[in-house]
Amino acid sequence: MSWITVIWSMVGSACLTLAAMHLMVWCKHRNAWANLLFSLAALASAGTAACELWMMRAETPAEYGLAVRWIHLPVWVMILALVGFVRVHLRAGRVWLAWTVCGLRTVSLGLDFLFSPNLNYREITGLQPFSFLGETVATAVGVPNPWMLVAQASLLAFIGFILDVAVTVWRRGDPGQRRLLVGAIVFMVLASSTQTVVAMWDIVRTPITPSLFFTGIVAAMAMELSDGLIRAAKLTAELREAEQRLSLAADATRLGLWVWDIGRDELWANAAARELFGFGATESLGHDRVFETVHPADREFMRQALAKSLLEDDEYEREYRVVLPDEQLRWVAVRGRVERDDTRRAVRVRGVAMDLTARKEAERKLELQRTELAHLSRANTLGALAGSLAHELNQPLAAILSNAQVGSRMIAAGQLDPVEIPAIFTDIAADAKRAGGIIHGMRAMLKKDAPAEMQVLHLNEAVTQVLGLLQSEIIGRQVKVALQLDPTLPPVLANRVEFQQVLINLILNGLDAMAPAPHRGPLRISTLWKGTCVSVAVHDSGPGLPPEIMDRLFTPFSTTKPGGLGLGLSISRSLVQHCGGELQAENHPAGGALFQIVLPGGGLDQSPIARPRHFCDPARSE
Amino acid sequence: MNPAPPTIFIIDDDASLRRALGRVMTSARLAWEVYESADQFLTTADLGKPGCIVADMTLLGMSGLELKCRLNAMDHHLPLIFITAHDSEEMRTAARAAGAAAFFRKPVDTQALLDAIDWELHPPSFHPPSFRHPEAVAITVGKP
Numbered sequence: 001m002s003w004i005t006v007i008w009s010m011v012g013s014a015c016l017t018l019a020a021m022h023l024m025v026w027c028k029h030r031n032a033w034a035n036l037l038f039s040l041a042a043l044a045s046a047g048t049a050a051c052e053l054w055m056m057r058a059e060t061p062a063e064y065g066l067a068v069r070w071i072h073l074p075v076w077v078m079i080l081a082l083v084g085f086v087r088v089h090l091r092a093g094r095v096w097l098a099w100t101v102c103g104l105r106t107v108s109l110g111l112d113f114l115f116s117p118n119l120n121y122r123e124i125t126g127l128q129p130f131s132f133l134g135e136t137v138a139t140a141v142g143v144p145n146p147w148m149l150v151a152q153a154s155l156l157a158f159i160g161f162i163l164d165v166a167v168t169v170w171r172r173g174d175p176g177q178r179r180l181l182v183g184a185i186v187f188m189v190l191a192s193s194t195q196t197v198v199a200m201w202d203i204v205r206t207p208i209t210p211s212l213f214f215t216g217i218v219a220a221m222a223m224e225l226s227d228g229l230i231r232a233a234k235l236t237a238e239l240r241e242a243e244q245r246l247s248l249a250a251d252a253t254r255l256g257l258w259v260w261d262i263g264r265d266e267l268w269a270n271a272a273a274r275e276l277f278g279f280g281a282t283e284s285l286g287h288d289r290v291f292e293t294v295h296p297a298d299r300e301f302m303r304q305a306l307a308k309s310l311l312e313d314d315e316y317e318r319e320y321r322v323v324l325p326d327e328q329l330r331w332v333a334v335r336g337r338v339e340r341d342d343t344r345r346a347v348r349v350r351g352v353a354m355d356l357t358a359r360k361e362a363e364r365k366l367e368l369q370r371t372e373l374a375h376l377s378r379a380n381t382l383g384a385l386a387g388s389l390a391h392e393l394n395q396p397l398a399a400i401l402s403n404a405q406v407g408s409r410m411i412a413a414g415q416l417d418p419v420e421i422p423a424i425f426t427d428i429a430a431d432a433k434r435a436g437g438i439i440h441g442m443r444a445m446l447k448k449d450a451p452a453e454m455q456v457l458h459l460n461e462a463v464t465q466v467l468g469l470l471q472s473e474i475i476g477r478q479v480k481v482a483l484q485l486d487p488t489l490p491p492v493l494a495n496r497v498e499f500q501q502v503l504i505n506l507i508l509n510g511l512d513a514m515a516p517a518p519h520r521g522p523l524r525i526s527t528l529w530k531g532t533c534v535s536v537a538v539h540d541s542g543p544g545l546p547p548e549i550m551d552r553l554f555t556p557f558s559t560t561k562p563g564g565l566g567l568g569l570s571i572s573r574s575l576v577q578h579c580g581g582e583l584q585a586e587n588h589p590a591g592g593a594l595f596q597i598v599l600p601g602g603g604l605d606q607s608p609i610a611r612p613r614h615f616c617d618p619a620r621s622e
Numbered sequence: 623m624n625p626a627p628p629t630i631f632i633i634d635d636d637a638s639l640r641r642a643l644g645r646v647m648t649s650a651r652l653a654w655e656v657y658e659s660a661d662q663f664l665t666t667a668d669l670g671k672p673g674c675i676v677a678d679m680t681l682l683g684m685s686g687l688e689l690k691c692r693l694n695a696m697d698h699h700l701p702l703i704f705i706t707a708h709d710s711e712e713m714r715t716a717a718r719a720a721g722a723a724a725f726f727r728k729p730v731d732t733q734a735l736l737d738a739i740d741w742e743l744h745p746p747s748f749h750p751p752s753f754r755h756p757e758a759v760a761i762t763v764g765k766p
Binding site: 390391392393394395396397398399400401402403405406409410413415420423424427430431434471472475476478 | 638641642705706730731
């Protein structure tokens with residue numbers, strides 16, 4: 001049994017198999033240069049093995065010489081492939097050294113084919129049998145060719161190159177696998193070189209078997225590359241797992257996922273997204289199809305928003321209405337991220353979409369409830385002012401009664417004064433109308449408004465009106481009011497009833513604060529124009545706000561008054577914010593509490609302040 | 623008894639009511655003067671005249687109650703009848719404490735008011751503790 005044939009054939013076929021496998025990998029992924037280079041190295045290994053077999057079985061010196069000549073070719077391929085592999089896959093080794101190696105080797109190859117019989121021997125005089133693995137193989141006897149030094153120089157350079165790589169890999173702290181690979185290469189190369197030199201220069205008689213060493217290198221490289229394959233497989237499994245998790249999460253929350261490839265105008269959407277927008281389950285989607293579903297009123301805005309986002313922003317967030325196939329309306333929130341190429345051009349947008357209808361509905365209900373609450377608070381305040389209102393109504397009633405009684409007296413006594421009697425009736429009528437007006441005003445406060453309309457409001461006048469309403473209350477509590485109205489105060493955009501409600505609340509609070517010692521000082525009410533905003537301030541001469549309640553001041557249901565609900569300030573603040581303003585509270589340095597209603601506007605160049613609502617306001621659509 | 627005719631000083635911030643009360647006084651053949659605020663009264667009225675003050679408690683500026691206190695301090699003892707819409711226990715107590723003669727709730731019956739004025743201008747020599755009129759919350763005045 002020829003062991004040599006067996007071993008060399010096995011080595012050869014193993015290398016060919018590996019070469020074929022990795023060549024296929026490279027065919028599928030043209031970027032996988034490491035695999036191509038490996039493939040070449042494995043091929044070279046197989047070629048070397050074939051040549052060696054040829055050498056060992058040579059029967060004539062001429063045949064041996066030819067074999068030696070031809071072995072240079074696969075060796076050349078091997079060296080170049082190995083250098084390439086090290087550079088591409090390990091990213092180590094000095095470039096100039098690599099070029100030197102390749103250059104020298106190529107020169108050797110050239111010289112090899114130039115010389116006869118080959119680069120290594122000037123002349124092969126005879127074949128000497130050598131016992132190797134129980135068989136006789138041929139080894140050459142001849143005159144070495146000094147030009148062989150070129151080949152040996154390239155070998156030296158190659159060793160230098162490999163050692164440099166080893167040092168780099170060690171220093172860099174690459175994983176153990178890598179170090180092993182480099183170590184194996186170093187060992188194999190050194191061993192192979194030693195064997196070749198020793199054999200060629202006839203120092204020791206031995207057959208040349210570089211293919212075995214090459215195969216060792218090939219095996220190490222294969223392990224390194226297959227490691228990469230294993231990692232790739234693991235990553236694929238992890239990726240699939242991650243995708244499944246994402247799908248599950250998206251499905252559970254009915255979150256729509258989408259990716260829009262801008263170049264090809266193709267939109268991928270998951271099942272939830274398709275259902276959300278009313279797309280078919282397998283329908284192919286693009287820009288225009290998506291815009292078909294956008295509500296006509298929102299379409300233009302959305303187009304512009306998208307264009308802007310693609311141009312400038314990286315994140316994209318919008319809420320709009322979608323019309324479903326069955327004419328149903330749905331609010332959606334869409335959020336995306338723009339992916340750009342190196343020239344900052346948008347290539348892809350990927351994002352999520354959510355059904356907002358429930359939230360919008362909740363917002364609408366909240367708005368309704370807020371209005372209800374404000375209304376209830378007004379009604380409550382009105383109740384608190386019953387005394388003052390009684391006074392306001394009683395004035396005209398008292399006048400009517402006195403006039404009527406005096407009038408009937410005069411007529412009974414026969415004093416038909418032609419001036420006085422008509423005057424009496426005129427006064428009675430006027431007073432009756434006056435009483436009617438007061439009641440009408442009360443009804444205006446009690447009316448449950450639609451979400452309040454903003455009007456152009458002259459604050460000084462509104463303040464004076466409130467003070468008129470509260471007059472008897474203030475006097476009844478024996479409090480002095482110091483009024484300071486800024487004559488330059490411009491009109492602002494606000495709701496009259498809401499503003500007056502807040503002011504009444506603040507004044508009543510001030511009166512309550514001063515109740516224990518009403519004579520300590522006045523209740524100061526002032527208006528001031530501050531350029532960009534106007535402020536209406538209520539400053540009492542009470543004990544001030546204790547620091548521990550300052551953060552709870554506007555919290556609903558927190559109160560310092562026994563029997564109080566604790567809603568007044570929180571409602572007041574929400575009403576002021578509704579007008580686009582701020583309600584501020586602090587302790588005045590001169591003592592007492594200072595509450596300020598700050599409303600925007602008044603600047604000549606400012607347009608009337610609109611409420612900060614999303615443009616797609618359901619109330620103003622259709 | 624004072625030979626000069628008594629004057630009724632009417633103090634109320636409501637113009638219509640001032641007119642009406644003026645007519646009432648005229649029909650009762652009483653001299654009267656109207657003022658729209660306590661300040662105006664104190665600065666322009668001749669406090670030496672005999673008579674009676676009919677005032678609302680709720681006035682712009684100085685309140686009716688404060689007016690009474692001022693008058694007390696100035697040692698003017700014109701009787702003062704309060705007519706007011708603001709009827710409450712605190713008000714009555716305060717009025718009583720200040721020494722007001724009577725306290726009426728608006729709208730006030732003309733006859734009741736005239737009777738009260740008459741009572742103040744011509745006090746009987748004895749002080750029956752009974753009340754003559756159900757609408758009037760009479761407050762006994764300590765007169766020597």
